Amino acid sequence: MKLKDLLYKTQILDIIGTTDQEIKAISFDSRKVEQGHVFVAISGFAVDGHEYIDQAINKGAEVVVCSTLPENRKDHITYIKVKDTSIALGAMAANFYDNPTEKLKLVGVTGTNGKTTTATLLYELSEKLGYPAALISTINIKIHKEEIPSTHTTPDIIEINSILAQAVEEGIEYAFMEVSSHGIHQNRIAGLKFAGAGFTNITHDHLDYHETFKNYIAAKKAFFDNLSKDAFALTNIDDKNGWVMLQNTHAKKYSYALKTSADFKGKVIENQFHGMLLQFNDKEFWTTLVGTFNASNLLLVYGIANLLGWNEEEILTSLSELKNVEGRFETFTSPQGIITIVDYAHTPDALENVISTIQNIRTRNEKLYVLAGCGGDRDKNKRPEMAHVVTSQADQAILTSDNPRTEDPNEILKDMEAGVQPQHYKKYLKIADRKEAIKTAFKLAEKGDIILIAGKGHETYQEIHGVKYPFDDMQIAIETAKTLNK
Numbered sequence: 001m002k003l004k005d006l007l008y009k010t011q012i013l014d015i016i017g018t019t020d021q022e023i024k025a026i027s028f029d030s031r032k033v034e035q036g037h038v039f040v041a042i043s044g045f046a047v048d049g050h051e052y053i054d055q056a057i058n059k060g061a062e063v064v065v066c067s068t069l070p071e072n073r074k075d076h077i078t079y080i081k082v083k084d085t086s087i088a089l090g091a092m093a094a095n096f097y098d099n100p101t102e103k104l105k106l107v108g109v110t111g112t113n114g115k116t117t118t119a120t121l122l123y124e125l126s127e128k129l130g131y132p133a134a135l136i137s138t139i140n141i142k143i144h145k146e147e148i149p150s151t152h153t154t155p156d157i158i159e160i161n162s163i164l165a166q167a168v169e170e171g172i173e174y175a176f177m178e179v180s181s182h183g184i185h186q187n188r189i190a191g192l193k194f195a196g197a198g199f200t201n202i203t204h205d206h207l208d209y210h211e212t213f214k215n216y217i218a219a220k221k222a223f224f225d226n227l228s229k230d231a232f233a234l235t236n237i238d239d240k241n242g243w244v245m246l247q248n249t250h251a252k253k254y255s256y257a258l259k260t261s262a263d264f265k266g267k268v269i270e271n272q273f274h275g276m277l278l279q280f281n282d283k284e285f286w287t288t289l290v291g292t293f294n295a296s297n298l299l300l301v302y303g304i305a306n307l308l309g310w311n312e313e314e315i316l317t318s319l320s321e322l323k324n325v326e327g328r329f330e331t332f333t334s335p336q337g338i339i340t341i342v343d344y345a346h347t348p349d350a351l352e353n354v355i356s357t358i359q360n361i362r363t364r365n366e367k368l369y370v371l372a373g374c375g376g377d378r379d380k381n382k383r384p385e386m387a388h389v390v391t392s393q394a395d396q397a398i399l400t401s402d403n404p405r406t407e408d409p410n411e412i413l414k415d416m417e418a419g420v421q422p423q424h425y426k427k428y429l430k431i432a433d434r435k436e437a438i439k440t441a442f443k444l445a446e447k448g449d450i451i452l453i454a455g456k457g458h459e460t461y462q463e464i465h466g467v468k469y470p471f472d473d474m475q476i477a478i479e480t481a482k483t484l485n486k
């Protein structure tokens with residue numbers, strides 16, 4: 001592709017050099033630049049890409065897109081000055097991949113919790129109804145049946161366009177993606193044309209990054225503010241910020257709710273350990289998914305499916321056949337009769353929801369053990385809140401490690417303990433080694449008791465100082481149960 005075609009719709013302030021040359025690829029990381037690349041300098045969280053322009057040129061970049069022109073410019077290089085390089089990157093990535101979002105219907109889901117669940121269920125539903133689909137999620141990326149590992153909830157804009165271009169090539173009509181607040185704030189979704197957007201909820205998370213809850217709300221809202229008038233925006237009005245999301249959108253506005261009247265109205269009629277009887281817009285169906293929060297997730301899926309124009313009866317039939325998403329409320333009963341639940345709850349609200357779901361559906365007087373930790377290099381303010389939820393609501397809490405990343409696990413545990421109230425001091429143990437913590441839960445539990453292992457869900461590793469060591473909560477629970485002498 002010629003550089004001038006790549007620059008279509010990019011708001012250019014200045015060009016130094018020719019735009020007639022062929023370009024091979026776009027890169028925003030100097031370490032990955034090869035001969036003939038366009039290097040886009042982005043000012044990041046840790047460093048400023050403008051500092052790596054020389055390195056990019058040394059590695060073969062022939063074009064530099066920047067917001068500040070370097071003083072020591074090279075004659076053979078074309079410099080393009082734009083106001084915001086991450087937005088320019090969005091336009092260029094779309095051009096490079098021939099605008100895939102003009103050719104399929106892309107739906108994005110945002111919110112603190114429930115993005116992976118709803119995006120995955122939408123993908124599964126679409127496939128079930130005979131519409132091959134693509135999925136971009138925390139767990140994985142799917143292009144119809146092909147599965148690609150995922151590194152981010154919302155990948156960078158080049159990767160997103162590349163995935164969607166492949167989907168278009170394969171004749172796929174629908175794509176569902178998670179839109180994280182980091183993704184919105186860093187313009188990782190710039191230039192994408194969304195056919196629709198969904199909002200699940202907003203509660204405490206990621207304040208290490210956004211600093212205030214107000215900024216966090218504003219980041220999520222920006223996704224809706226930028227939708228086009230042809231798109232639909234579907235929001236959860238059980239959440240007090242649900243309407244806020246739609247305040248300034250040009251898109252067609254729709255609501256869903258379990259607690260109040262809405263365009264898509266749902267009701268939980270029965271809530272059991274093995275599933276729920278739900279009523280959506282006066283039609284009843286059973287699901288094997290558990291918990292009111294999942295009723296809300298299913299309602300969002302139902303709403304989006306309707307807004308995409310799919311057949312309502314077929315939607316409900318297929319919805320009732322959808323299975324749990326990996327690592328979300330996954331259960332296993334050990335030979336000793338101990339029930340293990342592995343769940344990805346890693347925020348105070350998610351923990352509260354999962355624990356109250358278990359409290360509401362347990363039938364006898366079983367004891368509930370809850371094992372939870374907090375990720376390192378992530379929001380520190382949620383740590384005491386998470387510990388408070390767990391120690392106040394479990395019969396026995398075990399505070400442990402999640403992914404410590406570069407932090408000392410004992411320091412993370414100290415931050416958590418600050419949230420434990422004196423009356424709960426006797427209800428918790430502190431075991432930094434997560435495997436030991438799981439083993440201890442099994443030693444303590446009796447037949448019929450429930451062990452909730454929260455925070456890591458589908459993850460198959462534990463990240464410590466940049467190394468991902470194999471670690472799978474469910475696998476460890478199964479192995480521990482096997483060797484248990486009870």
Ligand SMILES: CC(=O)N[C@H]1[C@@H](OP(=O)(O)OP(=O)(O)OC[C@H]2O[C@@H](n3ccc(=O)[nH]c3=O)[C@H](O)[C@@H]2O)O[C@H](CO)[C@@H](O)[C@@H]1O[C@H](C)C(=O)N[C@@H](C)C(=O)N[C@H](CCC(=O)O)C(=O)O
Pocket residue numbers: 028029030031041042043044045046047048049050052151152153154155156180181182183186
């Ligand atoms: C805090 C954060 O979100 N960081 C993301 C961000 O990196 P950054 O701003 O720190 O980048 P930087 O290191 O400052 O570099 C700035 C620029 O200089 C470039 N650079 C840098 C060094 C160099 O030698 N040469 C060079 O060109 C970089 O490629 C970059 O373009 O931009 C990178 C490229 O897109 C992301 O990979 C990176 O994600 C990091 C790895 C990360 O852990 N992100 C997490 C927090 C995240 O994004 N999570 C959300 C999910 C949240 C949720 O659960 O809701 C997600 O969407 O996954």
Ligand SMILES: Nc1ncnc2c1ncn2[C@@H]1O[C@H](COP(=O)(O)OP(=O)(O)OP(=O)(O)O)[C@@H](O)[C@H]1O
Pocket residue numbers: 111112113114115116117118138153178200201293294296297327328329343344345346349350351353354457
């Ligand atoms: N609608 C919801 N409301 C509150 N909690 C939820 C909801 N849906 C799921 N959860 C809880 O949050 C956990 C994470 O769910 P999910 O993976 O769908 O969220 P996510 O938004 O994709 O998270 P991430 O930000 O890590 O990508 C689940 O394991 C469950 O405990």
Ligand SMILES: N[C@H](CCC[C@H](N)C(=O)O)C(=O)O
Pocket residue numbers: 138153346374375376378402403455456459
């Ligand atoms: N997408 C979330 C995942 C958190 C998962 C939890 N296991 C942790 O490591 O904190 C984040 O990056 O904050």
Ligand SMILES: [Mg+2]
Pocket residue numbers: 115116117137138139153178
């Ligand atoms: Mg997710």
